[in-house]
Amino acid sequence: MPTMKRGMEIQVGETAVTIPFSKTAGMRIVAKLEEVYRLFEDLEIERLEDSDSGFTVESFIPIMAIREEVDSGKYGTVELEITCNPNQKSSPVNAKAMVNVRYGGMVLSGETSLENIRADISAYTNDAVF
Numbered sequence: 001m002p003t004m005k006r007g008m009e010i011q012v013g014e015t016a017v018t019i020p021f022s023k024t025a026g027m028r029i030v031a032k033l034e035e036v037y038r039l040f041e042d043l044e045i046e047r048l049e050d051s052d053s054g055f056t057v058e059s060f061i062p063i064m065a066i067r068e069e070v071d072s073g074k075y076g077t078v079e080l081e082i083t084c085n086p087n088q089k090s091s092p093v094n095a096k097a098m099v100n101v102r103y104g105g106m107v108l109s110g111e112t113s114l115e116n117i118r119a120d121i122s123a124y125t126n127d128a129v130f
Helices: 023-053 114-127
Strands: 008-012 015-019 064-071 077-084 096-103 106-113
Touching (some): 008 096, 008 114, 023 077, 023 114, 096 114, 106 114
Antiparallel strands (some): 008 015, 077 096
């Protein structure tokens, strides 16, 4: 018999955090992360086109912030915020993300790779049993 997960577990630095999010909330976050990945791809295509033409054009993409907030009933409101600056790295595999988890008066903040946060949340949405 499959065990029911209590929430979405993500690694933030050396810390594992379990957030009482539904599979649907996780899927919304994954969709937003995919948008960030597409921005990186667009930047890479633009860089290649610029290098072919011999010109260098610096594009600036605003810092991407993904926020998801849920009222988890007995736990109250829990917010997950993932912030990434696509201008700092040339690839989403190298990119870092700042992660904030807010619950009541507590805030957990840390840095992780964008790839790791995407993998953790994708695994949750694929494995969640409800």
